[in-house]
Amino acid sequence: MSHNAHTSHPAIIKRLNRAAGHLRSIVGMIEEERPCVDIAQQLQAVESAIASAKRALINDHIDHCLVHAEEGEGPQHAIEQFRAISKYW
Secondary structure: OOHHHOOOHHHHHHHHHHHHHHHHHHHHHHHOOOOHHHHHHHHHHHHHHHHHHHHHHHHHHHHHHHOOHHHOOOHHHHHHHHHHHHOOO
């Protein structure tokens, strides 16, 4: 099974790039001595974006890799992969 067949990856990359841009702007906010409440709000937005990307990646892994285990390395490998990725949930 090809690891390149994940249709959700472009959307995840887009989310992470957006979060990276927000993070760069937060650094600027700190350098400009903007109010801490504004900075904290933007940090929360970045955290949410990253958490959303992580959830999407894990869900995609479950949908794509585990559901199609029989086509790849088999159910035992799928179970091992599920155990490995579930600690990041």
